[in-house]
Amino acid sequence: MERIAIIPARGGSKRIPGKNIKEFHDLPIIAYSIRAALRSGLFSEVMVSTDSEEIASVAREYGASIPFMRSAATSGDFATTADVIREVLDRYEAGGRTFDSLCCLYATAPFVTPARLVDAVRMMGDHEAAFSCVAYGYPVQRGLEIAPDGCIAMRWPEYASARSQDLTPTYHDAGQFYFSRVDAFRRHGSLWGPDTMPVILPELEVQDLDTPTDWLLAEMKFSLLRFPARIDTEHYTFRNYTSLDRETNLRLLECRNLPSIREYMVNRKVIYVEEHEDFVRSLRTLLDRAYYAVYERDGGLIGSVNVHAVVSPEFPSATYERGIWLRPAAQGYGHAKRLLKEFYARLAADRGVKRILTEVFSDNNASLRLEKSLGAKRISDIEAADSRILERFLLEI
DSSP states (O other), rough: OOEEEEOOOOOOSSSTGGGOOOOTTTHHHHHHHHHHHHHHHHOSSEEEEEEHHHHHHHHHTOOOOOOOOOGGGSSTOOOHHHHHHHHHHHHHHHTTOOOOOEEEEEOOOTTHHHHHHHHHHHHTTSSSSSEEEEOOOSGGGGGGEOOOTSSSEEEEEGGOOOGGGSSSSOOEEEEEEEEEEHHHHHSSSOOOOSSSEEEEEGGGGOOOSSSSHHHHHHHHHHHHOOOSSEEEEESSEEGGGSOOOOOHHHHHHHHHTTHHTTTOSSOSOOOHHHHHHHHHHHTTTOEEEEEEEEEEESOOOOEEEEEOOOTTTTSSSSEEEEEEEEEEGGSSSSHHHHHHHHHHEEEHHOOOOOEEEEEEEEHHHHHHHHHHHHHEEEEEEEETTTSEEEEEEEEEE
């Protein structure tokens, strides 16, 4: 299926100057939308529709296509999103390229993750459209209005004594992404019609970005959504790489690069200091990935564990892939099983993780025994780049 991601990003924002490329937690905010679309693997084209050369330059830097600039007709204050989408589709079709479906992904959507986009496609299924929405935080049936005389009253007084749990939940557009079949968009002239599925988001993942106050609230929410800097369990302390000083990070890198540890890693190459430091900085801008140094509660370094959201229609949402390594001096004491059980329990309780995917080389007997002892089930084999066989395990937690 040919699917296009269209990211509208007009220049000249008035309430928040330069909004579409304003820095948001170390990145231009549009970079989050571009990165999510590219990493999702859903799209044959990820493009930005803009009338601004500055925005176009930033978008190209982060991997988006800018095959043409937006016309004057769709750059004014009264042009609708549908007008922009129609123009993009028309321009591509004039060049001989058509698409089966589209996603309109707003440039100011830093909470969108690749897995969320994959979930949306799964939710859409055979329907015409699907888009992000969120429940109102308070029952709208108990809304108030101010009368011409200045007095306040219930808009629907018949609900004055109704229990909140008895009122029908209501939702509003979350303003993040909209999937639609192209033929349905052409027919309705809108990104959604009567055959549309909701992609319901948690309230914490939604924030309008129209005012400077909105921006501050979004930054606060983003910080709350990131993996925590520290997790304490019964026997271990997990410290996020992003919270560690440079000396500690370099010590971790030195351990990770030991030949005896790299031997059974999927990525067995030596990682150099600059590459590692760039990677750690990038973790600060990700909501779906974390690396932790693991310490015994008395302070001794055990090793490292990492997780990231699995982005694939093959696996249901809330599936995370895990990696682990232990220092040679910490191996053989039962740490791996114990720390993983405690870590998984926190992932499930704090972040709603339901499944853990792991990949283990078929000649790594210790790790094969570990997965089986944790209760993981072998689901398939895949061939690694060096022709070695990786066994894949899935654990329901």
